[in-house]
Amino acid sequence: MNGIIVLNLWQFGAVYLLLLVVLGIMKKCHIDQTKLLVVGSLRMTLQLVLAGLILTYIFKNPHPIFVLLYLTSMMGMAIHTVLSRNKGINSRFKLIVSLSLVLTGLAVILFFILGVVGVSFFNPQYTIPISGMIVGNAMTGVSLGVKTFHETINSQKTKIDTLINIGASPKSILIPYVNKSLETALLPTLNSMLGMGIISLPGMMTGQILSGTLPTTAILYQIAIMIAITAVTCLAVFCSLYFGYHTLYNDKNQMLI
């Protein structure tokens, strides 16, 4: 197996030509998102260049504090993203969502790094990229789950009020929405497992193969990370909603929505 071909700057620059194609089509179809495309691709370039430089530095000078800092900022960004997509929820709910994301994320990361891969938690080469995949997917799941839950509850106020008034407990009213939202949040991950290896070769596996890893090794990592992603999505969304729904009513069983 050969190592990966290092891209030189000219070769690399060529890929941006593809963006011009996108731009052309957007102009023709009057899609008014050119700014988003430009800002998006610029931010992506900048953020990834930065990540590349920082990771190179950390790999050359490994120190536990770098791993912790990287993880902390990753968690911080994930929380920020979830909360900014779910502005309407109350502050106790926000706290529960944040805690769920951090605690379930950490638990699955620890299990994966120490239990499955069996390297030191402070080995940046493993912990940082794997945490990125785990936290990123937990973030998407929680975002979708909480959004679905919040929007459904808001659209069902009449039903909820009616049920409260005939003596249904807030728990029995809200749990069906918790379950349904958890299902909605899990479906994309579950569905993505179906096509894997046939329709798509997932990113991590492709990366490892390009770097010269044997495909048989790469698939083991891919399978392991997919299962970890499914688990963290399920755990993070479950904890967020299951502990979060209690913030929607008070000790007199009055709804606070």
Added chain:
Amino acid sequence: MFELLNVNFKNIIRYPALKIDEYKVTFICGKSGSGKSTLLKLLNASVSPDEGEILYHSIPVTDYDTVLLRREVILASQSVYLSDLSIRDNFAEYYSYRGLPSPKDSVIREFLDLCIASFPLDSNCRELSGGERQRVFLAICLSFLPNVLMLDEPTSALDEVTANALLHSLTHYCHEKKITLIAITHDLALAEKYADDLILLPTEELK
């Protein structure tokens, strides 16, 4: 049975001291904005006042387990919620929220008849009119046989004949079964005809 003392709700509504007696049919009238619907929500503790006390059998309503209180004091709110399912399935849905097994067809029919809603049990609630849905919903509420049944504008979507038939049947049944009935209406004539007690809420703005 119910007593209101110095109740002030969000500084918007201030209620006069009032009492509601057990086993009687009490109608509450008043202009819109006088706090009729809020009064019923205060009585079942689904909202709380900013000042004052609401007593049920001489004990503050919030001292009860409020879920159990609302099973004893059912409020049929004005906005009717029924799923796009058959009447039978809607009964079953409400019963499951209360943790009860689905009622028998004969029981459902009995309460539909009482609420002038003798429709086939398989008819889909989506296809019923507003007034018909309201009566099916009332039948569900009544079938729980609460101690107190509170109705918010039970006749708002009904013509005069049906409204009279419904109130006649409901007041009869509640007297017979010793269910305290509290109903809101803006129709004074109806209220005077069927009420044992009548409460007129004044519209006074608090400054």
